[in-house]
Amino acid sequence: MEPSSSAPILVEINDSIARITLNRPEKLNALNPGVLRLLKQEVERLAAAPAGSIRCAVVTGEGKAFVAGADIAAMQNMSPSEANDMAELGHAALDALEHLPFPVIAAVNGFALGGGCELALACDFIYASSRAKFAQPEVKLGIIPGFGGTARLSRRVGIARARELIYTGAMVSAEEAERIGLVNAVFPPDELLPKTLDAARSLSEVSGLAVRAAKQALREGEGHLLPEANAIEKRVFSACFGSEDQIEGMAAFVEKRPPRFNHGT
């Protein structure tokens, strides 16, 4: 069943590309437990789609924010045990997003603060509007990032920059975020979604099976020493051989024609 347009998360699938829109603009798309549960549920629904039927997802926000963070009003009176449950839910939703078997692009249209920056970090690439702003401002509220930011931000931009951003809570522009490697590309606001969808279309044309394998090898290899990362790569690389996409991709090259992938369906 399609969610109604007033649902806090909207999911549309067109031409093998899923678009996930955080849709609570009156609260700058802040993530409360209900929204996180729904996000997890929607992501799990996409994960369960037949193999190769979805080949890329785009995550964006409705209104002037991407996501202005975890919902502060919902967290204000939480006990440590309730905060533990909130972090567990945030981790589960964002881990599910990160594990989707196709690339996910964050199209950051505005504020990506706290949990919003962490949501973007769980995506494979981050494209941003020139108006976007990024921060992990939790220290200004007496807390720290709780949806995977401490680990994912340091992996993305290096530990020194992550320390600086997390200890100060400083807000950075899209240009600065691109300079430090948090953002892959910055576009004028009205070009963000068209350019992101162009990129999603390009990603949906190469072998879906190969992109899924590449995503798996990069994710599983992350944090390992080179010999273990190479062992993971060797296992995933060799498993591509004998697949219809490998046979077709190489035959098409040799026969000098475009490939017709079935994307592992």
Ligand code: COA
């Ligand atoms: N949690 C809950 N509500 C939030 C929110 C959040 N993280 N961020 C924004 N909102 C709500 C505001 O309370 C306001 O609600 P109201 O109209 O009922 O008062 C509404 O969204 C609009 O936000 P507002 O602050 O009026 O917009 P602004 O343009 O003046 O400021 C921000 C934008 C992003 C600078 C400001 O909203 C902000 O600092 N938000 C919190 C960011 C943060 O600390 N995030 C990390 C949380 S761990």
